[in-house]
Amino acid sequence: METVLKVENLSKIFPKVVANDNVSFDLKKGEIVAILGENGAGKSTLMNCLYGIYHPTKGDIYIKGEKVKLTKIEDAEALGIGMVHQHFMLVEDLTVAENIILGRKTGITPYLDLKKVEKAVKELSDRYNFGLNPKSKIKDLSVGTRQRVEILKMLYRNADILILDEATAVLTPQETVELFKTLKHFVDEGKSILMITHKLEEVMELADRVVVLIDGKMAGSVNRVDTNPRQLANMMVGRDVLMDFDIKPVVHDNLILQVKNLTVKNNHGLEKIKNLSFEIKQGEILGVAGVDGNGQAELAEALTGLMKIDKGEIVIGEKVFTHLKPKMIYEQGMSHIPQDRHERGLVLDMTVNENLALEGISHVPFSYNGIIDFKYIKSHGKAMIKDYNIKCYDGSCPTKELSGGNQQKVIVAREIDRKPNIIIAVQPTRGLDIGATEFVRNKLLEEKERGAAVLLISTELEEILMVSNRIAVIHEGEFMGVIDNKNVDILELGLMMTGMRGDKDEK
Amino acid sequence: MKNRENIIAPIFGLVVGILVSSLLLIMWGSSPLKAFEGLYIGSFGTLGAISNTLIKAIPLIIGGLAVIISYKSGIFNVGVEGQLFFGAMGGAVIATLPMFQDLPPFISIPLSIVVAMMFGAILGFIPGYLKAYRGINEVVVTMLLNYIIIFFLSQQVQPGGFLHEPGVTANQSAYIHEGMKLPLLFSGVLTKVHIGLIIAIVLVVIVWFVMSRSSIGFKMKAIGLNPKAAQYAGMNMNFIQTNVMIVSGAMAGLAGAIELLGYHYRLVENFSLGIGYNAIAVALLANLSPIGVVLSAIFFGALQAGSITMQIVADVPESFTKLVQGIVVFFVIAGAVLPKIINKKLTMNRLAKEALEANQLEEGQEDA
Numbered sequence A: 001m002e003t004v005l006k007v008e009n010l011s012k013i014f015p016k017v018v019a020n021d022n023v024s025f026d027l028k029k030g031e032i033v034a035i036l037g038e039n040g041a042g043k044s045t046l047m048n049c050l051y052g053i054y055h056p057t058k059g060d061i062y063i064k065g066e067k068v069k070l071t072k073i074e075d076a077e078a079l080g081i082g083m084v085h086q087h088f089m090l091v092e093d094l095t096v097a098e099n100i101i102l103g104r105k106t107g108i109t110p111y112l113d114l115k116k117v118e119k120a121v122k123e124l125s126d127r128y129n130f131g132l133n134p135k136s137k138i139k140d141l142s143v144g145t146r147q148r149v150e151i152l153k154m155l156y157r158n159a160d161i162l163i164l165d166e167a168t169a170v171l172t173p174q175e176t177v178e179l180f181k182t183l184k185h186f187v188d189e190g191k192s193i194l195m196i197t198h199k200l201e202e203v204m205e206l207a208d209r210v211v212v213l214i215d216g217k218m219a220g221s222v223n224r225v226d227t228n229p230r231q232l233a234n235m236m237v238g239r240d241v242l243m244d245f246d247i248k249p250v251v252h253d254n255l256i257l258q259v260k261n262l263t264v265k266n267n268h269g270l271e272k273i274k275n276l277s278f279e280i281k282q283g284e285i286l287g288v289a290g291v292d293g294n295g296q297a298e299l300a301e302a303l304t305g306l307m308k309i310d311k312g313e314i315v316i317g318e319k320v321f322t323h324l325k326p327k328m329i330y331e332q333g334m335s336h337i338p339q340d341r342h343e344r345g346l347v348l349d350m351t352v353n354e355n356l357a358l359e360g361i362s363h364v365p366f367s368y369n370g371i372i373d374f375k376y377i378k379s380h381g382k383a384m385i386k387d388y389n390i391k392c393y394d395g396s397c398p399t400k401e402l403s404g405g406n407q408q409k410v411i412v413a414r415e416i417d418r419k420p421n422i423i424i425a426v427q428p429t430r431g432l433d434i435g436a437t438e439f440v441r442n443k444l445l446e447e448k449e450r451g452a453a454v455l456l457i458s459t460e461l462e463e464i465l466m467v468s469n470r471i472a473v474i475h476e477g478e479f480m481g482v483i484d485n486k487n488v489d490i491l492e493l494g495l496m497m498t499g500m501r502g503d504k505d506e507k
Numbered sequence B: 001m002k003n004r005e006n007i008i009a010p011i012f013g014l015v016v017g018i019l020v021s022s023l024l025l026i027m028w029g030s031s032p033l034k035a036f037e038g039l040y041i042g043s044f045g046t047l048g049a050i051s052n053t054l055i056k057a058i059p060l061i062i063g064g065l066a067v068i069i070s071y072k073s074g075i076f077n078v079g080v081e082g083q084l085f086f087g088a089m090g091g092a093v094i095a096t097l098p099m100f101q102d103l104p105p106f107i108s109i110p111l112s113i114v115v116a117m118m119f120g121a122i123l124g125f126i127p128g129y130l131k132a133y134r135g136i137n138e139v140v141v142t143m144l145l146n147y148i149i150i151f152f153l154s155q156q157v158q159p160g161g162f163l164h165e166p167g168v169t170a171n172q173s174a175y176i177h178e179g180m181k182l183p184l185l186f187s188g189v190l191t192k193v194h195i196g197l198i199i200a201i202v203l204v205v206i207v208w209f210v211m212s213r214s215s216i217g218f219k220m221k222a223i224g225l226n227p228k229a230a231q232y233a234g235m236n237m238n239f240i241q242t243n244v245m246i247v248s249g250a251m252a253g254l255a256g257a258i259e260l261l262g263y264h265y266r267l268v269e270n271f272s273l274g275i276g277y278n279a280i281a282v283a284l285l286a287n288l289s290p291i292g293v294v295l296s297a298i299f300f301g302a303l304q305a306g307s308i309t310m311q312i313v314a315d316v317p318e319s320f321t322k323l324v325q326g327i328v329v330f331f332v333i334a335g336a337v338l339p340k341i342i343n344k345k346l347t348m349n350r351l352a353k354e355a356l357e358a359n360q361l362e363e364g365q366e367d368a
């Protein structure tokens, strides 16, 4: 088989951080290679070097046998390399076709022939069953669809070496299945794929070969057929990751969070949450499963004061609220791990320490009478970095320089550490490596045992099954049923996700 | 190290700016040496020159601070000009209308300043409120308000206007009341530098403290950097932004009062034209640092103060001095950016090398 890409002794060094250290591997035509490694191991950096975003400090890159120097993205694209980033790079206010042609020309003249692009996009989309409308605006599209736009962007530019950085992290299981079909199709056409993922099942399903990185160094490269998830986990983390949790039964009777007849409309006036009622007891985790886009985001936003409540009320402890503001949420001891870490969760231009202090800043001990206690912020940051295993040189590191998973850990640390009464966690382990995922799930269980009421919203059914006491299935803004985790029937859950009402609705 | 960079960069730009304008001067047929000598003499050459420079710098410092606090909080206050004018009008109500002429100065001076700040605050509140609660772009609103206020002032100092000096045909207000001139510093030894300098320096310290040490400054920065995350973290963005604009406007109004009571002593058409816009350049050149604003305002002040001497000494028309000013400012601001990029690359490389060495050291230890 022809080798389409080869990396030799590549090192990438940032000020204060060695992200890649002497990495060598290759990729053959029609092959899928998975890059595995803990958060901050240097996977994204390595891929960015191959895509011309970063320049290796040392080492060589060969594309189709030729040694190349990639100084900018266009260089990489000219050689047939395409990349879908961990965080999408789309302009929300532009259409699909406009995003795809962004920064490119349609012909020799500067005139933009959008019709031509739209036609080509439509053809490509039809060929791979993407179902994209070239004219729809990105901001109106679901995450899965946005990703298809990113993939189409690569195809439009004739990429045959595809790099996917945690492509499945934001996808629902259904969308993942679709994506994998497409990827297999690509490989059959002779394209080659480099993929980063934290999900070992995906590696086992898709990859031909696996390259494992530890702390920027190559820890090994194995053929898929010669390995298994357990061995891979061991290679990465150096221990077994069991994901075996003990869900203790709920021992308290008092209700911490009650939602009564909640109705929420989006800004087009559509009802996204319809007359929804539920409650969570002290020391209980209620998991909300469902296909993405069925009101999960709106539910979380309404509960945390970011979206207006149209009807109904929210009872926190004894207090009844018919409208909420983020500030009130904090005062009521509610924590929120948001879905979109860049948009809502972090101020990327601030340091890790500052982000960890973001919510507490007006309160003791972060500040006294409005004057910041920098010493406390520093020591608090130091403790969080240690406890939550956030990889950075120290707390004064700008958050934007952290790896994706480590950014997520900053949010989780901030939200969980303040001993909240209620935790609203939306996809809390998105982008985390298996060790960190296990850690966060354990944390949620610990918090619940301490007495917190937890609402866990996740499109990963597996995650919900692992830690929840009860499981609700949301469909078009309504619960199709709430089931005790002890008597779960996966098939029934699956049916409920498609909109079938569960027959038993236990409390 | 960062501070060093912030000072070296503009100096680099200054040198390039001087070279380029020298070329122009030579082409014009006058001596660049003479011209810049004139500029220097007029801005720093004598005590009087220094005093002129400082007097020009005072409103720029305060205006620059007004720009900084809004910019850091995610609102671009382009309206310092209008707020300054409006503030000066408010101050003039107390300082020039006959009905207040019997107030003792220790009441009338602070009162005039407070009214000026209130006028400025009102003008800041309008775009602040519209931005925060109605989502209307603040740049557009502040720009339009600038026009309105500048014409409004010019109308009010014309015959028939409520601030017009009765009995004269010139478009001007009455002279400020007896005893209302701002007290001079060093009992007048530095000729005309007035207490406004102290006010400006105190404000610099306050703004510096609030921005870097207080939780409210932290929130302002967070809102400026990522409004959504800041709101999610419980910060009341609308309220904070509106109030920042009120304070920013009040500062601009204060600058207006100081111009009135410390320098012009009466309102005229196009009173202090351009300070509000120069304040934006001052703030950007200072890299939005409250301390840096002092230096960059003095730089702008010196260019203005020295221009007349330059005109006389080098025998160039006034427009030419303006051109040279523009060129120098352009290169200083551009220069503030350029070496930063170079410098960043250099430090990156150095740090990278250090990190590599540290890593090898670590590896060596592991092996041992």
Ligand SMILES: Nc1ncnc2c1ncn2[C@@H]1O[C@H](COP(=O)(O)OP(=O)(O)OP(=O)(O)O)[C@@H](O)[C@H]1O
Pocket (backbone or CB within 6 Å): A014, A015, A017, A018, A019, A037, A038, A039, A040, A041, A042, A043, A044, A045, A046, A086, A391, A392, A400, A401, A402, A403, A404, A405, A406, A431, A433
């Ligand atoms: N622009 C940057 N400047 C400085 N350091 C950086 C930068 N980008 C990444 N790093 C550092 O390099 C290391 C590797 O980061 P990278 O993003 O490649 O990790 P990753 O393997 O993709 O992790 P994750 O699974 O969390 O996405 C981290 O320690 C990170 O903090």
Ligand SMILES: [Mg+2]
Pocket (backbone or CB within 6 Å): A043, A044, A045, A086, A165, A403, A404, A405
């Ligand atoms: Mg990554």
